[in-house]
Amino acid sequence: MDVVILIGSASDLDVVGEMMDTLKKFEVEYTLEVTSAHRSPERTIELVRRYETEGVEVFIAVAGKAAHLAGVVAAHTARPVIGVPVENGALGGLDALLSTVQMPKGIPVATMGTGKAGAANAALLAIQILSLKSPALRHKLVAYKAEMAAKVEADSKKVRQSL
DSSP states (O other): OOEEEEESSGGGGGGGHHHHHHHHHTTOOEEEEEOOTTTOHHHHHHHHHHHHHTTOOEEEEEEETTOOHHHHHHHTOSSOEEEEEEOOTTTTTHHHHHHHHOOOTTOOOEEOOSHHHHHHHHHHHHHHHHHTTOHHHHHHHHHHHHHHHHHHHHHHHHHHHHO
């Protein structure tokens, strides 16, 4: 298992769809669990310890509102933790963003932007981390970035031609 995705509640599942698609596209093995820093803290710690012994390389924690999931995971592992704040609640995700990004010294969490775009970028950051040990994965990542650049150029030509 390369990546473990932890979501704070089943309602966060719609946020991680593109993340899972991206990991599949790059043939990165992952699993997904629902766990909560507040409602099931013992389960969260147990999952982190179990997956760490199974060799997980990166944890991605997705949560909204108080969004302490990434911090709890980071407090219990030396593996990279990527946090994705979810846009929900009265503050539209600002509370989740601040809860995820404002970690105390010694407990780092790489924090992405909120919502689906942040989730997609979390997958790509996990792939970049994994590519440090995998030349094949690094090659796929370089090709992916070249495809994005080529699409921008193609879009530019279409725009210019329509003027």
